[in-house]
Amino acid sequence: MTKEQVLKKYFGYDKFRPLQADIIDTILAKQDCMVLMPTGGGKSICFQVPALVMEGITLVISPLIALMQDQVQSLKANGVPAAFMNSTLSMVELRTIEEQCKSGELKLLYISPEKLFSNNYLGFIKTLNVNQIAIDESHCVSNWGHDFRPEYIQLKVLKEAFPSVPMVALTATADKVTRKDILTQLGIPDAQIFISSFDRPNLSLAVLPGRNRLKIIHEFIAKRPYQSGIIYCLSRKNTEEVAEGLRKLGLRAMHYHAGVDAQTRSEVQVAFIKDEIQVIVATIAFGMGIDKSNVRFVIHYSLPSNVESYYQEIGRAGRDGMKSDTLLFYSFGDIITRKEMIQKSELPDEMKEVQFAKLDRMKQYAESEICRRRILLSYFNEEAQNDCGNCDVCHNPPKKFDATIFAQKALSAVARAEEKVAMGLLIDILRGAQNRAIYERGYQNLKTFGVGKELKYEEWADYITQLLNSGVIDIAYDERHALKLNSVSWQVLKGERKVDLVRFEAYDVKRARLDEEAPKEKSKKEVIKDALFEKLRILRKKIADEQNVPPFVIFSDATLSDMAQKRPINRFQMMAVSGVGEQKFRQYGDEFINEILSFTGQNPGIGRAKQEKGMTFLETFEMYKAGMSLEEMAAKRSLNPVTIVSHLVKLYQDGQDIDLKQYIATYEYNQIIAEAMKLNIQKGDAIKPLFEALEGVYDYAKLRIALALWEK
Structure with a gap:
């Protein structure tokens, strides 16, 4: 073959x-x-x-x-x-x-x-x-x-x-x-x-601040009922806490990490693959070993260590090419944790330098103010020609403002605290917090104490993180993450340099879904397709359970979607569905066709014309296989020969074994195609201009046959 x-x-x-x-x-x-x-x-x-x-x-x-x-x-x-x-x-x-x-x-x-x-x-x-x-x-x-x-x-x-x-x-x-x-x-x-292109346009990309993560995750998943997803956490403890939190909220979630005994890990993985668990919360120990094609979302609870790992992990969503979502939570604490892990590792210094550089690229992605897909593709030496339109930055372009006064307040507080405070304590100083840490160090007596009351804690955290990321302020990891002033800091304090920051935005569910507008009302056609898809999904699960195999082994979501779109009711129509090969048709074709027929029967008017059309094509196909000529088929069915040709052309285009060449001479084909090329006839174009250009020498049947052969 x-x-x-x-x-x-x-x-x-x-x-x-x-x-x-x-x-x-x-x-x-x-x-x-x-x-x-x-x-x-x-x-x-x-x-x-x-x-x-x-x-x-x-x-x-x-x-x-x-x-x-x-x-x-x-x-x-x-x-x-x-x-x-x-x-x-x-x-x-x-x-x-x-x-x-x-x-x-x-x-x-x-x-x-x-x-x-x-x-x-x-x-x-x-x-x-x-x-x-x-x-x-x-x-x-x-x-x-x-x-x-x-x-x-x-x-x-x-x-x-x-x-x-x-x-x-x-x-x-x-x-x-x-x-x-x-x-x-x-x-x-x-x-x-x-x-190959590293672009996965079916994956949406979004990054959110690392606050209220469990609440946001629950809202995110609640919008995606019946959809499978993976949540990656940095620590084993995180996986257990997040999974437990989701279960309390009514979601089917389990945790997975290397500390779980082998039998339990295997049981959890099998349950996830068989769609019995909706969400699996895992360390990176999970994922490389699965071939599940219908994962619809991947969430990173904390920042991955490098772009390669991140890209591979989000790539576990939408393997079937269907629309899928990714969400990354990011906080400056993630950077601190990752750097400490690299520093304490037993890697040689040369490798540590490489790991630090890769972490920095991951940080740049998370903090991006330009199309995130552009950054991902550039990492793999691929250039994106346009913004993707399917990431949070494209949907919500950052809005900047003059934040020089806020920057000066923060920098002044760092200076007056003698550059000995980490971010949390700095925010307490700015907001005038009344707590033990403040009074033990006498920070309530600083001139900058309470000068930033107008901003919430999370707003200050966001803006100070931006100051760190843009080099306006430094951090000493070896001094309990104390914030330090640099030459840029002093330029800002002296009024010699302006600071623009991205305006803080509170979390919005619509932003996470990458939908600024309310979901559009579905057309009748989309409603029908979704309803049939759900019927086919339930049938797939039933067959998979009977055979003790994962549902995606029967058919992928992409194949079910194409099936729901085309609604095949016979063999040649089913074989035209993407992902249906000979073995799959032999095993499951009749059951899925019966489900489609049952669906159309329960919904009068839906697909009746399509059903009748399918049957008429099938009748022509059976006569062709019996060796009947065009004229015999037309006479037997009381149809015009041109109509019979249109049936055969469609069957040929759907991949059926139809010998169209027997109905056209080589010189006829050459003359028709030469004229079609002159007219730049494309697939789907009307063929009347071609008929007229050839002065009616060839009928529409001959034209359709020639064009079908040419397309192949």
Whole structure:
């Protein structure tokens, strides 16, 4: 089979995404390559399709047990013979898989590096007809990568063992230094590098101040019933507290971190994947090992340590391409905590410097006053041509004002307190707080005591953070985070320099949702689609529970959405739905068609015309397969031959096996297309001008056939 046939038969897609076809061609040409694609960008297709085109077996090195189990389960659901080898299997199960590998039954074998190098298992692998080696999550091989795993270092021996077998390294995030190191470590320094766009336009981006987080999170999730999401926290304690808080508010939430016993972690993860838990609150220990495509939101309770980690984590939302939301909470305390963690780590000084620099880039993103997507893309050396229109900065451009007086009050208070106060105590001085810390130090006697009463605590916190971020004031981390004056501070105090700050805004639910306006009333068509989607979602869950598999293994949300839009009622219509391959149709097609027919039956008038149209197309298709001519079909159905041609053209465009060339001579096709090119006829254009330009020599049936062949 060709790569296009494999894509349609097993995965249900009519065309490749950008770069996928080029990558597959490189692998089929036995050349090494590296693939950088964002999470959800379609990396797996790049090695799974060649695995099915070529003779032999593809070896996939995968870092986490859960990840390989999910991927193998999804492949099997698509009719692809695949298996995994890891520590969860019994000896009997391992021997069975080994026999399947030897006999050529399997096309893909997923294996962890630990298993590969245990008990000289590489010796067994060498006996197989390996056609390709895929290194998934390849950033794990690099010391510079954000998820370095020592056992990955040994993978170079695979290239030594299979020098003529193409190796493909895949990752969602790797900067230039990491990319170079990955290729060196794997022994493929000259591999061709394919870098897909890092843009994920389906993800909304928002950053909010780190105040009232639990309240905001609850409001955020309440707007998204039935939608799955992940909340990332910095500490284990945070995950437990946030999950408990959400449960008290009536949400199905559980926590997950490395301190939880393995069995409980596994149970929580399985429940989340099967849509039995709506929200999982986790440390970064969670996420890399799941292949759940219908995560609709990712929230960061605190600031990630670097842009790569952040990008990979938000990438776990909307893997199916559907609209999804991300929300990041940020406070200056996060920066302090992160810096302390780096400083106390056992990393060499050179690595600490790199980590500090990466943290600074993350800080710049969180504090951005320009389109956030521009900053993300620039980090990965990609330029955005326009603002994205799908981030909080684009929806709510920052409003600046002259804050010089506020800055002078704060700086003067720092000076009079002899540069010995941290932010919290400084705000207490400015607001004239009556508390023990103030009186113990005598700060109630300062001239600046109470000069900032007009601002709330959170307003001062916001403005002082901005002063820190813009370099108007410094912080001494080694002196209990005391605030310090610098040369810019003195220029401001002396009135030699003006300070502009972004005006403080209290949290607004609409801002978090990136909706300035009230939600627009849905059209009747959208209401129908949403209602049918919900019916199909419930059916999917029922089937998934019966088969004990995650719902997204049956069909993704994107496939259900397309199904609800198209409302297919027969095989060829269902096969035109994105994500429905032959195996999926055989297994589930009839059940979903029956659900759609039931829905239209319960809603009189909805889809009746579509249903009737589908049936008339099906009738024509059956006659075509029976070998009837155009004239015979037209006579049998009492229809004009042009109408029959329109049916066949539509069937052809939907991917059915229709030989349109038999109805048109080569010279006729060439003449029609030459004229169409002169007129710049595009898909969907009216064809009357073409009919007139050709002076009626060819009827509309011939024109439609020629244009359909030309489009393909």
